[in-house]
Amino acid sequence: MDLINVVFPRMAGLRIMKVLAKGASVRVYAQTSSVTAACPQCATPSRRVHSRYERRLLDTAIAGQETVLHLRVRRFFCTAGDCVRKIFVEQVDGLTVRWARISVVARTLLEAVALALGGRAGARLARRLGLGVGRMTLIRAIRALPLPVVSVVSVLGVDDFALRRGHRYGTVLVDMATHQVIDVLDDRSADSLAAWLREHPGVEIVCRDRAGCYADGAAAGAPAAVQVADRWHLLKNLSDAVYKAVAGHRRCLQPLPPAPAVAPGPTPQVEPPTVGTPLARRTRIRHAEVHALWEQGLGIYSIASRLGLDPRRCAATPMPPTPNS
Ligand SMILES: [Zn+2]
Incomplete structure (x- = not known):
């Protein structure tokens, strides 16, 4: 089996022109080898080449060295008469997507790093992995990820969190069966919670703190759902009440007698x-x-x-x- 196909399967369909070591990075010069390309709009294959140009893609490191792929690609005419796309650029499956300057595999790796470490720390690790990208590239990668699909939630946890303590608060929604955060609301108002509940029917129990806005929102959005106080807030409220009661009787507490001196x-x-x-x-x-x-x-x-x-x-x-x- 060809070594290139095994080690670099995403480059199997390319014609490798040359490989150079440039400073601390590896430069791979390649071009596509297929005769036709399918229009992304109507899927009609086309042979009519419009022009060529070079794309530069950051790829996963080879032997720990940053790897940049200089890929020569073609623009094609779409030959379907009724297609709105007149010209399109060919893409390489598993390697390129439209407008991207990072290969698909490298992007998947960066998304995992960004989700684990965030922007600044993620950028430091990515640099060690031969993927020199800035922190904002990682933040944008997180923001571009599709949101998980929310299935029917029967027990919903509702609580607030501070976007800016004392000024601005949001609402976090948790599936209490899996303890996974399933959505975040921009504010902590009754209207936004009620709207979310209407869009996601099937909630049977709303587990919340004692904030009145969440009670109103749950009553308006899921009137059949039972509202319960969650255990954490019950214990916290009990703890606060006990502390306040004991602190009020601080003067009743006698100081401990000094311990007898022991030779x-x-x-x-x-x-x-x-x-x-x-x-x-x-x-x-x-x-x-x-x-x-x-x-x-x-x-x-x-x-x-x-x-x-x-x-x-x-x-x-x-x-x-x-x-x-
Ligand atoms: Zn087309």
Whole structure:
């Protein structure tokens, strides 16, 4: 099997003229080899060549080097008399699309990078992958992606989010069965939620916070749906209420009496274990030292200070009840 067809299947239909190394990039000069091209408007094949020109396409890296494809393509006359398209440019399946300056495969890769990292970080990674594009190219790639099709949602989660905190808020809609965000509304008004619900019938339960606008919107857009308060907002409201109640009785709280001073005893000598890995033996020794000092009545911070340990490591050691209690 031809090496080009296996390694570069999208170039299989091209005639490779030359390959050059130019600085840190690879330049592939190629031209199309088919006799005819189909009109994108009416699909009529045409042989009548209008003109030729060179397209420059950024492709996926070859051996880690940026790869630019200089592709010579043809403009054709459309021979169908009733077609509105008189002239069209041939495209190479799997390699080019109209007006694009990035190959189809490279664009798919950049879309994945952009979705994972966003613009600025994505551009840094893309450069390391041999795809030197700017952050706005990645942002535009995300914006050009088709939106996922929303199927019937039976349990809909509705909540607001800040576009600019304190000034502008939007609404996020979640399919509570899959926990996937399915749509975003520009504002948090009853009208926009009601309009969305009318366009997407089938919602049986609306799970929302206690904002009045969402109650009104759900009632107007899906009057048969049951409205429930979601668990997160219930717990948050409970937490806020408890905090407010306790804070109001702060003066009722008595300060703790000072802890009795304990005279420091000698650091206990622990019999070293003889089995296990060195790390396991050291851990057992440390564990025994901590517990011996605890039984002498020392607190966590005193033990940590005596043994030169981080207090959190002492606290992570399971402690028996203090002997003084
Ligand atoms: Zn046509």
